Amino acid sequence: MIEIRRDERRTVVIAIVYFALVMAGWFMLRPLREDSGSSIPAGERATLYTWTFVCSLPAVPLYSWLVSVFERRKLLVALYAFFCVNLAAFWWCQSQGWFTGTLDRVFYVWASVYNLLIVSIFWSVVVDVFDSGQGKRLFGIVAAGGSIGALVGSQVTKSYFEHLARSGLYLIAMGGLVACAACAIALLRTATVHDARTPRDARGTGGSWLGGFTLVLGRPYLLALAAQTLCITFGSTILYNEKLELVAAVYPRREDRPEVFATIDQYTNVATLIGQSLITAWMLRRFGLRVALGFLPVLGLLGFAALAWLLGASSIQHALYLVVGFEVLRKAAHHVFEKPAREVLFTVVSREEKYKAKEFLDVSVYRGGDCLAGWVYPALQSAGRTLPAWSAVPLSALAFLVTGFLAREQRRLAEPKAAAGTDVASSG
Template sequence: MLKRFVNVKDEEAGPVLLSFVYFFTLMCGYAILKPLRDEMATAGGVKNVPWLFTATFGVMLVAVPAFSALVSRWPRQRVIPLVYRFFLLNLLAFFVVLKLGVGRDGVARAFFVWVSVYNLFVVSVFWSFMADLFVSEQGKRLFGFIAAGGTAGMLVGPFLVKHLAEPLGATNLMLFTAVLLEGSAQCVRLLSRRTPVVPARAVVAEAPVGGGVFAGLRLLFSSPLLLGLGLQMLLYASTSTFLYNQQAHIVDKVASGANARAAAFADIDFWVQVLTLVLQTVVTGHLIPRFGLGVALAVAPLLTALGFVGLAAVPTLGMLIGFKSLRGASHYAFERPGREILFTGVDRETKYKSKGFIDTVVYRGSDSVSAWMYSGLDKLGLGTSGLALAAVPFAGLWLAVSLWLARHQRAVTPAQAPPLGPTADATR
């Protein structure tokens, strides 16, 4: 039955389904926390958002070298569950403190920073693991379906928050995430015990990655591909931060009360994931093989530019939901699988260290700088429309970098994987 939805071989079916479940549990748990985080940031005042992003960046500068040290010494099947259970214990501690009501404002800000670190870290680790399990040719066939597992989780999570936040209390929903996070750790254990999808990687996968703690940064500046991926991430994060700040302003005006704001943010996330799931199950599997990686990487930045123009013209909640839905869907359905395909052909140290640095430090560094830039422009009196237009050039540069990455991938890996399809040269 799986073959009706994805071009999967018999020996791949088990690992692919388990990877789907793994990503579902991971993203469903995060999707429950996300509206709680956003509500706390809004309740603390949107003027504090730049400080929160700066604090997040600072934590990332500590967390990434610590993770690099772990993967240098221990194999992935030990490190990844350890990381997930570390976050699980953190989450339970936040739950207890929030229930006690001790220093709620300070705890809320700390929780915002923690979730902002958590979400990037666990997702980056997931895709590093996937890039280690599958090769490029498999990624082109299978990553869209695996990514749909995360989308399904991001769909179920906001649904639960929207309908349970007020009757059960938003804080109590954190326990759902704790259970799901343990489920993710168990999926890693099961995937590590199965016969490798690529038998040649069996021995390598059991060994530590090795290398130095700061190897990720060194490798980043020695590779044009990694520099391009870093710049792409920086520009994506910049536009995300501009959009996040505008979302905080708009929601703050139309919703009052913690539970109402959490429900509003969950509603936005729900519609983003509905559209994403439709695209991943109906479009992604046909778009990448037929039109090439360039098209897959270009859709999100193009829609982002058009969306900011639309938000500048009509700065309403309805336009915000429409914009975020299209942008989020194109990112998760097309761009994110496309980015991860680019990582399948690099060495293991790059997958677990440089990729982690790009996905976390570069992302949150861009968050911090962009948040302060947004705050400065806001103080100049640009308003919602002017701030939306200020983000358009970032989207344009993001589009240019994405097209270059697609051309670079085709130029350096023609012998490693078959072409994406009969019209793959459409990326030129």
């Protein structure tokens, strides 16, 4: 049973609606990105991973500078307006019939940076509003709101792609971003009104525009998070490349692929929603961060080993079923266990670290792992069909070892804040 106190209800509802809108917009666009990726050979796809990583590098310092200088509400509105302008540009290019070749690749790179930024911005706001104890109770239900939005978004693409085409989906996603901006403002305003013990400073965070990089480099806790992110991302990208290769082989017509990718997303989101609604909060309260963070690496360790063993003896059709099944299970585990637990890790750091270091980890480090796996995958695949899957096994083991340190440090950092909250409540 999820415990939501009376004074938290409005804030939680806004957070749920906010995340649902974020994920609905992204999951309408995601099959379009997957379609673009599946039409590109694995070797050339590695170049796109590099471009994505290169584009993410200036994006994070720029965001850090904006966070340092501007008031958060105005900044969030400006960011969502900027993304709307981007989508309007793609819509115009599509209407002019220019969406082929180079522009197809530009959209792939843009979408790969956009999806991480849009989700990370949401969680930066949420971990600034809720504390560690609230995160363990409430992040599961907030994440479930995102899964509902993802289900709606993928269903829209699956059901109406033939009628709306790309241009129609861009326009709907733009409307969702406008609603996201309204939710972000409402969430910060509600938190400011109801959290009298810890007033939320509306001004910029201050600090350097390189704060994201320097904060991570100077703190073992954040460095461990970077290592965990790299290990998890490497495995995800290996699995992602396997899926794109197999879908392209089984479905040679590009027109068929957006619906296939949307269907895969739906299976993932249904499993995720069930898990987030029934398991996440219970898991975090009953077993703590160590188990929640460690579940995905253990699944990866066993799953990649089994996948490598089975792929060599499977037909293309059966291999697709194996890869998609494992990806659905792994993504569901990520959203049910690892993602909410990972966000709790950020509730005990400073505001500057929440808005700067978090973006650096969620975008630059994540896409760095993509870039590494993107180049490793074609090289290993040419040397042996099962080598890419085997390469993810030791990194899954390393990620599991790192989670123990992260859970211990989070507990140590949370204790002074919990004690301070108790003292304030007692004096009141």
